[in-house]
Amino acid sequence: MANEKFYITNAIPYVNAKPHIGHALEFVQSDSLARYYRAKGDDVFYVCGADENSLKNVQAAEKEGISTQALCDRNATAFSDLAKAYDVSFDHFQRATSPEHFKSSQELWGLCEKNGDIYKKKYKGLYCVGCELFYTADELNEKKECFEHPGKPLDEVEEENYFFKLSHYQEHLEKILTSDEYKIVPEHRKNEALGFIKQGLQDFSISRSKARAHGWGVPVPSDDSQIMYVWFDALNIYRSGAPAKWWPADLHHIGKGIIRFHAIYWPAILLSAKIELPKELLVHGYITVGGQKMSKSLGNVVDPMELVKKYGVDAVRYYLLREIPTDGDGDWSEEKFRVRYNADLANGIGNFTSRVLTLAKKAASPFPKGSTPEAGGILTAISKMKSEVATHVSDRKLHEALASIWTLLSFGDRYINSEKPWEMETGCDKQKDVLENCLAILDAAARELAPFLPSTSAAILARPTAPLFPRL
Numbered sequence: 503m504a505n506e507k508f509y510i511t512n513a514i515p516y517v518n519a520k521p522h523i524g525h526a527l528e529f530v531q532s533d534s535l536a537r538y539y540r541a542k543g544d545d546v547f548y549v550c551g552a553d554e555n556s557l558k559n560v561q562a563a564e565k566e567g568i569s570t571q572a573l574c575d576r577n578a579t580a581f582s583d584l585a586k587a588y589d590v591s592f593d594h595f596q597r598a599t600s601p602e603h604f605k606s607s608q609e610l611w612g613l614c615e616k617n618g619d620i621y622k623k624k625y626k627g628l629y630c631v632g633c634e635l636f637y638t639a640d641e642l643n644e645k646k647e648c649f650e651h652p653g654k655p656l657d658e659v660e661e662e663n664y665f666f667k668l669s670h671y672q673e674h675l676e677k678i679l680t681s682d683e684y685k686i687v688p689e690h691r692k693n694e695a696l697g698f699i700k701q702g703l704q705d706f707s708i709s710r711s712k713a714r715a716h717g718w719g720v721p722v723p724s725d726d727s728q729i730m731y732v733w734f735d736a737l738n739i740y741r742s743g744a745p746a747k748w749w750p751a752d753l754h755h756i757g758k759g760i761i762r763f764h765a766i767y768w769p770a771i772l773l774s775a776k777i778e779l780p781k782e783l784l785v786h787g788y789i790t791v792g793g794q795k796m797s798k799s800l801g802n803v804v805d806p807m808e809l810v811k812k813y814g815v816d817a818v819r820y821y822l823l824r825e826i827p828t829d830g831d832g833d834w835s836e837e838k839f840r841v842r843y844n845a846d847l848a849n850g851i852g853n854f855t856s857r858v859l860t861l862a863k864k865a866a867s868p869f870p871k872g873s874t875p876e877a878g879g880i881l882t883a884i885s886k887m888k889s890e891v892a893t894h895v896s897d898r899k900l901h902e903a904l905a906s907i908w909t910l911l912s913f914g915d916r917y918i919n920s921e922k923p924w925e926m927e928t929g930c931d932k933q934k935d936v937l938e939n940c941l942a943i944l945d946a947a948a949r950e951l952a953p954f955l956p957s958t959s960a961a962i963l964a965r966p967t968a969p970l971f972p973r974l
C-alpha cells in the first residue's frame with residue numbers, strides 16, 4: 503500500500519511582536535501531529551510561516567524607527583528560533599516577503615479575477631489594524647471596539663478598493679462545511695463558522711491604496727496604485743510554502759481568533775480560483791496566565807524561550823499538550839506547571855523508568871528472549887493504550903492521547919508494586935519475567951510518546967542512568 507500524504511500547516515503569525523506562549527502551544531500541537539503521522543509511515547510535509555505583509559508590521563517598525571524589512575527579518579527569526587527551541591520538526595518556514603510567494607499570490611489573484619469574482623468599488627468602513635479586518639457595527643463591543651483588541655479605537659477608512667465576491671459563495675460554503683468536505687474541528691468551531699455564514703456573507707475588500715499600505719505588501723497585478731489586502735496573500739502561504747504536489751493541505755492548524763479567514767475567506771478564494779480545498783481545519787484555544795488574559799499592560803506575558811531554558815523542552819511540551827485541551831482554552835501558571843511536572847514527569851514516568859531500569863541492570867540483561875509478557879494482562883493493556891492513542895489523535899485530542907499513555911504507566915506502577923521484583927533473588931527467572939514485562943510496558947509507552955516528547959522517548963529507549971526529570 504502506498505504511503506498516505508499528510509500536509510500540515512501552522513497558522514501564519516503576524517511578526518509585529520515577539521512570540522508568546524500561545525505560539526509555542528500551536529507549534530507543539532502541530533509538531534506532535536506531524537511526528538505522529540511521520541512515525542506511522544505517511545509522507546508528511548509541515549509548513550510554518552510568517553505573515554509579513556501586514557500594516558501592523560509597518561506601524562511597529564515606524565515606532566521603533568527601523569525599516570519594515572528589518573523588523574520582519576528580526577521577528578521572523580524569533581519565530582523560527584522558537585520552533586527550533588521547541589523541537590518543532592517543520593520542513594519549511596515560508597516567509598511572505600519571498601519572491602515565490604509574491605508570484606504565487608499574484609497568480610491566485612489572476613485566477614479569481616479571470617473567474618469574475620474581483621471588482622472595484624468605493625468603500626467606507628471601520629478597520630481594526632490589530633485584526634487587519636473591517637468590522638460592521640454589530641460585530642463590535644459597547645465601546646465600538648473589536649473584541650480581540652479592546653482599548654484600541656478602530657480606523658475609519660474611505661477609499662476605492664478591489665472587492666472579492668464572497669456573497670457569491672454563501673451556499674457553496676455552507677454546503678462544504680456542513681458536509682465536512684472541509685471539516686472544521688472541534689464541532690463548536692464549525693458551528694461558529696456556519697453561524698457566521700448564516701448571517702449573510704458580504705463581499706470583502708481585498709486591496710488597499712498603496713499610500714495606506716505605505717507601499718508594503720504584494721502589488722495587485724495590473725494596478726500599480728493598489729496593494730493586496732494582507733489576508734489575501736497571507737492565506738496563500740499555505741500554497742506558496744510547499745511544492746505543488748503537496749496541495750491540498752490535509753490539515754490547517756490555527757488559533758480561534760482567525761477562524762473567519764480560514765473557514766470562510768480561504769475556501770471561497772480557492773473555490774473561485776478552482777483550486778482544490780484543504781481537508782481539515784483544527785482550531786485551538788487561547789492560554790490565559792494565572793487565569794488572566796495575557797497582556798503587555800498586565801505585565802504577565804510569558805516568554806516561551808525562558809520556559810525552555812528553565813525547565814527543558816519536553817517538560818514544557820508536556821504541560822502544553824496535556825494541561826491545555828487541544829480543542830479548548832487553557833491556563834498557564836508556574837504553580838500548576840510544578841504540580842504537573844512533579845506528579846506526571848518526576849514521579850510518573852521518571853520514577854517508573856528509573857525503578858525498572860535500575861533493577862534490570864542488576865538482574866544482568868540480556869533477558870531470555872521469547873518470554874511473552876502476557877502475565878497480568880500486560881499485552882492487553884499495551885494494545886488498548888495504542889488503539890486509544892490512535893483514536894485520540896484522529897479526533898485531534900492530544901491531551902487525551904497523553905492521558906492514555908499515562909494510564910498505561912500507572913498500570914505499570916501497580917504491576918511492579920504488586921510483584922515486588924526488588925524482593926526477589928537478583929537474576930532469578932521469575933524476576934527476569936517480571937522485569938521483562940515492565941520493560942515491555944515502558945518501551946510501549948516510550949514509542950507512543952515519541953511524537954509528543956521526542957527526546958524523552960529517545961532517552962528511555964536508550965536506557966538512561968541519570969533521572970529523566972529531577973524533582974522541582
Ligand SMILES: [Zn+2]
Pocket residue numbers: 630631632633634648649650651
Ligand atoms: Zn482587532
